[in-house]
Amino acid sequence: MRERKKQQTWLALHRAALDLACAHGVNEVTTEQIAAAAGVSARTFFNYFPTKEAALVGLRPDAISPMAAVLHAVPDGTSPLEALYVACSELLTDFIEDPELWRRRRELLTANAGLLRLASARNHNTEQQLAVIIAERLGCDENEDPYPSLVVGAAMAALRATIRFHGPHPETDPFDTLREAFDLLAAGLPAPDRFGE
Amino acid sequence: MRERKKQQTWLALHRAALDLACAHGVNEVTTEQIAAAAGVSARTFFNYFPTKEAALVGLRPDAISPMAAVLHAVPDGTSPLEALYVACSELLTDFIEDPELWRRRRELLTANAGLLRLASARNHNTEQQLAVIIAERLGCDENEDPYPSLVVGAAMAALRATIRFHGPHPETDPFDTLREAFDLLAAGLPAPDRFGE
DNA sequence: ACAAAAGTATGCAGTCACTGCAAGAATCTC
DNA sequence: GAGATTCTTGCAGTGACTGCATACTTTTGT
Numbered sequence: 513m514r515e516r517k518k519q520q521t522w523l524a525l526h527r528a529a530l531d532l533a534c535a536h537g538v539n540e541v542t543t544e545q546i547a548a549a550a551g552v553s554a555r556t557f558f559n560y561f562p563t564k565e566a567a568l569v570g571l572r573p574d575a576i577s578p579m580a581a582v583l584h585a586v587p588d589g590t591s592p593l594e595a596l597y598v599a600c601s602e603l604l605t606d607f608i609e610d611p612e613l614w615r616r617r618r619e620l621l622t623a624n625a626g627l628l629r630l631a632s633a634r635n636h637n638t639e640q641q642l643a644v645i646i647a648e649r650l651g652c653d654e655n656e657d658p659y660p661s662l663v664v665g666a667a668m669a670a671l672r673a674t675i676r677f678h679g680p681h682p683e684t685d686p687f688d689t690l691r692e693a694f695d696l697l698a699a700g701l702p703a704p705d706r707f708g709e
Numbered sequence: 710m711r712e713r714k715k716q717q718t719w720l721a722l723h724r725a726a727l728d729l730a731c732a733h734g735v736n737e738v739t740t741e742q743i744a745a746a747a748g749v750s751a752r753t754f755f756n757y758f759p760t761k762e763a764a765l766v767g768l769r770p771d772a773i774s775p776m777a778a779v780l781h782a783v784p785d786g787t788s789p790l791e792a793l794y795v796a797c798s799e800l801l802t803d804f805i806e807d808p809e810l811w812r813r814r815r816e817l818l819t820a821n822a823g824l825l826r827l828a829s830a831r832n833h834n835t836e837q838q839l840a841v842i843i844a845e846r847l848g849c850d851e852n853e854d855p856y857p858s859l860v861v862g863a864a865m866a867a868l869r870a871t872i873r874f875h876g877p878h879p880e881t882d883p884f885d886t887l888r889e890a891f892d893l894l895a896a897g898l899p900a901p902d903r904f905g906e
Numbered sequence: 907a908c909a910a911a912a913g914t915a916t917g918c919a920g921t922c923a924c925t926g927c928a929a930g931a932a933t934c935t936c
Numbered sequence: 937g938a939g940a941t942t943c944t945t946g947c948a949g950t951g952a953c954t955g956c957a958t959a960c961t962t963t964t965g966t
Contacts, residue, residue, distance in 0.1 A: 513962075513963085514913075514914085514961090514962065514963085517914095517962095518914090542950090542951065542952085543951080543952065543953085544951085552915075552916090553915065553916050553917075554916090554917090555915075555916055555917070555918095556914085556915055556916070558952090558953065558954080559914075559915075562953085563952080563953080564951095564952070564953095592898075593898050628830060628833065629826045629827060629829070629830035630826060632826075632829045632830055632832070632833040633825060633826040633829050633830070635829075636825075636829045655873065655874075655876070655877055656874075656877065656878075657874075658870035658871060658873065658874040658886060658889075658890060659870075659893075661866065661869060661870035661873055661874075662866055662867055662870040662890050662893065662894075662898075663898055664866070665862065665863065665865065665866020665867070665869060665870065666862070666863040666866050666894065666898060668862065668866070669858065669859050669861070669862020669863050669865075669866060670859055670862070672858060672862060673855035673856075673858035673859040673862065674855060676852065676855065676858055677852075677853075677854075677855040677858075679852070680852055680853065689855060693855060693859055696856075696859065697859075697863065697894075697897070697898050698897050698898055699897050700894070700895050700896050700897040701789075701790050701859075701860050701863060701894050701895055710933075710934085711932090711933065711934080711942075711943085714932095714933095714943090715943090739921090739922065739923085740922080740923065740924085741922090749944080749945090750944065750945050750946080751945090751946095752925095752944075752945055752946070752947095753943085753944055753945070755923090755924065755925080756943075756944075759924090760923080760924080761923070761924095
């Protein structure tokens, strides 16, 4: 019951931050305005987000990546690359569910250097989490064996490339693009002619 | 004459920031203290660095990645992956030349989340630069074609995995590890058994 | 149903990063 | 050495963020 109220105000703050930042620019909006737009006090804002940027990016305090959760659920026999494909698909599902939210997020990110920092830090964080899980699946240590970091990094690169490609090409199916990218990773990279529209 | 004085105070501020941060912790040192230790006024500090973190990292305003410069110099016929291998090797050369410096940097980075942000932002930045160059070499647009982002992201993943692996294994040759990782990228990823010591 | 307990929201006061402005000091040009 | 240029500095202000104390709301035990 309490949980639901918290989720509600969390989302309200996040959306308010996004709205105001899109309308007037990131540096032109204050935490007080965000709090007021969400219907809470200025002090409460900082009970939900440690920083203004965090509210804009939508960073949750616990910050367990949904991709990590999905990756955990993939059956054991699956190959690392295929398992990561499933995890990436999960994020893509989120992506096509509310493209407007993502479009605004991306708009803000490209316009503001500080936010870009935060976002890439978050990517780095989930990458670490995924590497740990992949290492577990393979029964090795992610510090002892470079393979988990490598395959996760490559998979995330595929995901980033897909999302980036989907921006100027909204008519394409992002799952197809992602599949193509993963096929390329599986087959070997130096064949650029097989790729693109 | 003026140039030399500027370089001098720049370095003085950077060293003072580093010293104080190492001694008392990043959040326990103020910009005023840094400025005082460097022998300039508090206001002057912000004439040299836009932010406290920038002074700690020693970020110069222009910040063109050395990897991008190396990548530019690689002859045209080389495949994207091979060209990126050369660029990554360049950074590895830096790495084995002064491992102590890198160790300290890494120490500060892992201890402080804010600095980690800045560092990963810089990584993201060079990744973008490299993607642009690769796109130029292939004669395509890095926004229209996902391949450049993909191959650059995979290459950077290989580099990160290599550096990460070299931490607990200083006796190994990082160039060998990097070569193995790139071979894996070229041949296709889902063969983890070929990898490791 | 009521009171205690636990969790949450808010206001207040303060620190510090960071900025624009305008005046003073150093450096360069002629 | 006078004047233009550039750098430094102090001042005053905004806004992010924190700790603390207080009031409110939801949950729990009886």
